[in-house]
Amino acid sequence: MSPLTTSPPTIASVDLSALTANLRQARQLLSPGCDILAVVKADAYGHGAVAITKALAQQGVTRFAVATIQEGAQLRDAGIQAQILVMGALPPAQFADLLGYDLTPVIYESNIAAELAARLGARSIPYPVHLKVDTGMGRLGLLPEQVLPLLQAPAFQRPLRLAGLMTHLADADNADPAYAKIQIERFQTVLAGLREAGLSVPLIHAANSAAILGHPAAHFNLVRPGIMLYGYSTVPSGQAATLKPVLSLRSQVAQVRRLKQGDSVSYNRAFVAARPSKIAVLPIGYADGYSRALSNRGYVLVQGRRCSVVGRVCMDMTLIDVTDLPDIHSGDEAVLIGRQGADAILATDLAAWSGTIPYEVLCGIGPRVPRVYS
Ligand SMILES: Cc1ncc(COP(=O)(O)O)c(C=O)c1O
Numbered sequence: 001m002s003p004l005t006t007s008p009p010t011i012a013s014v015d016l017s018a019l020t021a022n023l024r025q026a027r028q029l030l031s032p033g034c035d036i037l038a039v040v041k042a043d044a045y046g047h048g049a050v051a052i053t054k055a056l057a058q059q060g061v062t063r064f065a066v067a068t069i070q071e072g073a074q075l076r077d078a079g080i081q082a083q084i085l086v087m088g089a090l091p092p093a094q095f096a097d098l099l100g101y102d103l104t105p106v107i108y109e110s111n112i113a114a115e116l117a118a119r120l121g122a123r124s125i126p127y128p129v130h131l132k133v134d135t136g137m138g139r140l141g142l143l144p145e146q147v148l149p150l151l152q153a154p155a156f157q158r159p160l161r162l163a164g165l166m167t168h169l170a171d172a173d174n175a176d177p178a179y180a181k182i183q184i185e186r187f188q189t190v191l192a193g194l195r196e197a198g199l200s201v202p203l204i205h206a207a208n209s210a211a212i213l214g215h216p217a218a219h220f221n222l223v224r225p226g227i228m229l230y231g232y233s234t235v236p237s238g239q240a241a242t243l244k245p246v247l248s249l250r251s252q253v254a255q256v257r258r259l260k261q262g263d264s265v266s267y268n269r270a271f272v273a274a275r276p277s278k279i280a281v282l283p284i285g286y287a288d289g290y291s292r293a294l295s296n297r298g299y300v301l302v303q304g305r306r307c308s309v310v311g312r313v314c315m316d317m318t319l320i321d322v323t324d325l326p327d328i329h330s331g332d333e334a335v336l337i338g339r340q341g342a343d344a345i346l347a348t349d350l351a352a353w354s355g356t357i358p359y360e361v362l363c364g365i366g367p368r369v370p371r372v373y374s
Contacts, residue, residue: 007372009252010284012365013338014047014373016055018231018244023059025242026225029212034219037085037205039226040075041067046289046362047230047247048371050078055373056229057082065224069094072103085130085164089140095119099127106166108132108140110150117155126161130203135186136179137170144190151199164203165191169218173210173234180211184218210235232347232358245346247362248338249290249369253280253302253330256322265319266311270296277323280307282334285316289364290336293354294318300334304341307334337361 026036038061039045044052053064053075064080066072067088075084085104092115098105099119107113107129120127131150134141142150151162167187171179187206194201204220209228211218213235227233231245257280259265259273280302286292290313298309300320307320322328333340337347347358354361 007370008283008368009254010282010288010369011250012046012369012371013248013250014051014371015244015246015248016051016373018246019047019052019055019229020059022229022231022243022246023056023061026209026212026223026228029216030219030223031216033221035063035222036061037063037065037222037224038229039065039208039224041065041071041087041226042363043071045226045230045359046365048373049075050080051371051373052229053080053082054078063222069097069101069103073097073101076101076103087132090116092116092119104128104130104163106130106132106140107150107160108134108142110142110146110153113150113153113155113160117160120159123159126159128161128163130164130166131162133165133167133187133190135167135169135183135190137168137183139168141167144186147190148193148197148199151194152197162199162201164205164222165194165201166205166224169206169208169211169215172208172215172218177215180215180218184215209233227359230362232362234357245338247347247365249284249336249365250338251282251284251334251336253322253328253332253334254283254317255281255330256328257281264311266295266314268312271311271319275323277321278325278328279310280320280322280328280332280334282318282320282336283316284318284336284369285314287315287366288369289361289366290318291350291354291356291361291364293356294350297353298336298350299345299353300336301338301340301343301345302328302332302334304343306343306345 040049043049063083065085072084132141203222205222207218207223231243259277264272292313295312299306310321347361350361351358
């Protein structure tokens with residue numbers, strides 16, 4: 001069998017120059033000595049973790065964060081030698097892979113530190129780990145008062161070495177900074193306690209994109225941008241005006257159909273034509289990440305015009321109303337995310353229409369959609 005020689009009509013184009021521009025924006029917000037830990041989990045928010053990590057590494061980024069050991073292993077298998085931090089759950093059953101792939105864990109519980117130390121045994125070179133403090137996110141993490149006792153426990157005399165201390169902010173994108181400030185203060189108190197006990201913490205990090213933009217006090221000496229690298233921000237408008245969306249999602253009209261008034265389309269007849277209509281069928285559906293919540297709610301650009309999604313989005317197909325486009329044919333480009341002519345549809349628009357956040361829109365773009373890099 002010969003390999004595929006053609007691309008499908010639905011593709012995600014990833015603009016690496018936009019990624020680089022966003023990285024530059026992030027760096028400009030940091031004080032000298034503050035470094036970037038690029039968040040490339042969830043396949044780099046749907047952009048393709050290997051290609052994104054390689055592109056960022058070429059721009060001098062030396063640290064990357066993923067959520068799972070498999071995600072870290074995927075980067076290593078692709079030849080990435082940079083530091084890789086695993087920020088999610090650490091099942092002891094996966095410790096062999098964690099160590100085998102030279103991944104840096106974020107420890108969030110003393111049992112995990114003890115089990116990892118036991119597995120490492122009498123290693124002569126201590127293994128670097130980060131610790132996570134829960135200062136108010138209420139997710140993974142040690143309570144502030146658990147940090148010092150853990151660092152004074154035998155596991156940290158050897159074989160573990162504290163390479164970093166982190167926390168995560170629950171509300172950094174709120175226009176009201178109060179809760180983020182409380183969390184930053186709790187984190188600072190933990191750090192002061194460690195300093196008083198004579199412990200040094202090489203890397204200190206708390207800031208996601210929203211805190212990079214809005215909370216300089218959370219920068220410490222390392223920041224963890226995710227969504228801003230991909231061109232989006234969740235902070236109040238204005239603060240992130242120069243970010244460039246990196247991904248666009250494009251398809252092509254598969255068929256143009258004519259409806260009489262009263263004809264219906266797609267499952268459950270959720271759209272009935274109120275006038276004689278022209279409908280274009282697009283070969284993209286919820287299996288590709290185009291949410292079913294966009295049924296009768298979304299818009300798609302064709303010939304620079306916004307066409308409404310009509311009827312239920314199906315697993316592999318979506319229908320749009322192109323009645324007002326006099327000269328439309330199969331093969332015409334349809335832009336689901338991105339710019340066409342003078343108009344653009346952003347992941348934030350899809351998020352608003354479907355009741356979610358741009359993160360979920362981007363992460364949801366399925367593996368069936370090829371990522372094409374330029
Ligand atoms: C622990 C942690 N740090 C940083 C980030 C990056 O956040 P953002 O994409 O908002 O910059 C995430 C993403 O969810 C995260 O879970």
